[in-house]
Amino acid sequence: MLTHITKETYKGVETMDLNDEMFRRRVLFFTGEVNSNSAIELISQLLILESDAPGKTITICINSPGGGVDAGLAVCDTIRGLSSPVNTVCMGIAASMGAVIFLQGEQRIMLPHSRFMIHDPSYGGGDLAGRKPLSLQEDFNNLMACRQELAELISERTGQKIDDVFAKTKDDCYMTAKEAKDFGAATKIGIFKLPDTNKKENNI
DSSP states (O other), X not given: XXXXXXXXXXXXXXXXXXXXXXXXXXEEEEEEEEOHHHHHHHHHHHHHHHHHSTTSOEEEEEEEEEEOHHHHHHHHHHHHHOSSOEEEEXXXXXXXXXXXXXXXXXXXXXXXXXXXXXXXXXXXXXXXXXXXXXXXXXXXXXXXXXXXXXXXXXXXXXXXXXXXXXXXXXXXXXXXXXXXXXXXXXXXXXXXXXXXXXXXOOOO
């Protein structure tokens, strides 16, 4: 597995850590499950880049099957609170909470063979045996509130009416890159190119 690259600089030929080089270019990778650990790692990286150069674009490359709603919403809230524009790139799949995070990008690029998937949140409370009716009702109410909140986020970012979002999310709804673009989830289909570090970025 490639972890280092060799690069010619004004100091001569140098060996650099691949992750460090991508971080320097303000490109982050969010892969695997959305959980408290992966979310806090991404949030920390976003905050560092925001502190280093407020207002300069950050790109998040996503390949995620989804995961925890609370952890995912923490990432979404952080992205929305930055002064730096955040673009997202779907590499592989952006599913469930991974899809909601993908939707936070100002520019949202789908690779040609990537996929996008949204669905209603599911109950993760474990065994229902022995539960009291009022306890079950509270869990149900919380789940429906979560469903409403996520549907509003999807509606806001895609431009779809919320009833149309509910119709899509009642089952697992997989979309190709073209379908995701037609739905409003993606703004572009193409290959992601690394930012030119020699080019000065205009910030407003």
